[in-house]
Amino acid sequence: PQCLVVKFSRIFLILYTLFCSALANNTFGCRDENNNVVDWLIAYKFPDGFSYGLAKPDQPNWYSTNGDLRYDGFLKYTFDQVFNDTNKDFVFGMYNDEVPDKVSKSDVWYGHMKGLLAFPDNDRGFWLIHSVPKLSMKPNQFVYPETSKEYAQHFFCVTLNYSSLETIADHLVISRPLIQSFQLPESIAELIPKLKDAFNHKPEKNASLFLSSSLNATESDLVLRLFTKSRKFHQDLYSDLVAPNLKVPLFAETWRHTASNLPSNCTTEYWVKNIEKLEWPKSMKVKFKSTQDHSKWTVSANEEGDKWTCFGDINRSESQFSRGGGTLCVMDPRIWELFRDIVVEVEGCPISIPWSKLSPSLSLN
Structure with a gap:
């Protein structure tokens, strides 16, 4: 009888382990390179290829993987958990501003x-x-575009409580993303109209x-704080909304290949300076100029004060100025150090002030 009890105990333990494993794999969340759910994950695709650096809670320093973004790794796992799920009782929305042929480009409302x-x-x-254009443009299928090979890209994933969904919806009706595919159960639609x-591209009357x-x-x-602007905001997201409300000066890394690039703005206490060069830890052997980067992130510049990224x-x-969008800010010293440490060169303050920077900043406080 004692042997029988031990045998059943072992069987129970095995079944319990399998159940927990299956439960974990059926839970939505940010996925790492081992397909495990993590609280957050940050990845940076490097220029001229599909290799990338990663960071996550149990490995909060940059590290390289042998993965290829097109075929395996955290990104495919994160998309596949959604696209391969046959249940209809969950909500998802995939959006990308790279316009498919069926959408008119004459009125860029999105x-x-x-x-x-x-x-x-x-x-x-x-x-x-x-920041990847054309990522998974095919409905319900993970496809990493070959067109993104040349430039660096960023990825920030955070696992959130369900209560965040309504807050996100409040922001999406203001920014109005171009939804490529979605699923929305009626039970959730009734609670979060x-x-x-947002998913049906319906404009909100008198939107903020x-x-x-x-x-x-x-x-x-x-600590997470989400900032969003509408297409009618007509100011710089970072200088006129984010920096004055976080009350920190910022270094900004964004796309620098337009004729209307904004110079570093040093006209206020909480200035915003453009990053010009990044350099990773020597073990990763990666460095590049901002002109090789398509990512969009900012980091608080000073070691004193709140450490925002x-x-x-x-x-x-x-x-x-006339496009909706936003930025999700996280106050965490580990994440801040990841990005503050790779900034090695920034653009100085301009001698003259462009007319567009003479408008007052908007404070939420």
């Missing part, structure tokens, strides 16, 4: 933003914000010009 979000009904989910409006909100991460101690959608360019 936001300059790219990402994927997914939440089971009344359960935790995730939000992935990235703004999400239905901008919005700032906190989001609730899951098990992590991340923001990942988002908008470039520092006058052409982006």
Whole structure:
């Protein structure tokens, strides 16, 4: 009888382990390179290829992988958990401003933003914000575009409590992303009608010009703050909204290949300076100029004060004044150090002040 008890105990332990493993794999969240759910994950695709650096909670320093973004790794796992799920009781939305042929380009009403979000009904989910044009343009299928080989790109994924979904919807009706594919159960649509409006590209009457909100991460101690602007905001997201409300000066890394690039803005206490060169830890053997980078992130410049890092959608360019979009900011010293340490060269202050920078900043406080 004693042997029988031991045998059944072992069987129970094996079944319990298998159950927990299956449960973990059926949970929506940010996925790492081993297909495990993590509280957050940051990746940086390097120029001229498909290799990338990673960081996550249990490995908060940059490290390289042998993965290829086109075929395997964290990104495919994160998309596949959504696209391969046959259940209809969860919500997801995949958006990208790279326009398919069926959408008119004459009226650019949609936001300059790219990402994927997914939440089971009344359960935790995730939000992935990235900078890759044409990523997974085929409905419900992960496809990493060959066209993104030349330039660097960023990825920021955070696992969130279900309560964050309504807050995200409040922001999406302002920024108005171009939804490429989505699923929205009626039960969730009834509770969060703004999400239905955003997914169906329905404009909101009397929508705010901008919005700032906190989001609730899951098990992590991340402090998250989301900033969003509409296409009618007509100012720089970072100089006129983010920096004055976080109350920190910022270094900004955004796309610098337009005729209307904004210079570093040193006209206020919380200035914003453009990054010109990045250099990773020597073990990774990576360095490149901002002109080789398509990512969009900012980091608080000073070691004193709050340590913010923001990942988002908008470039520092006058052409982006009339585009909706935003940035998700995280206050965490580990993440801040990742990005502050790779900044090795920034653009100085301009001698003259462009007319567009003479407008007052908007404060939310």
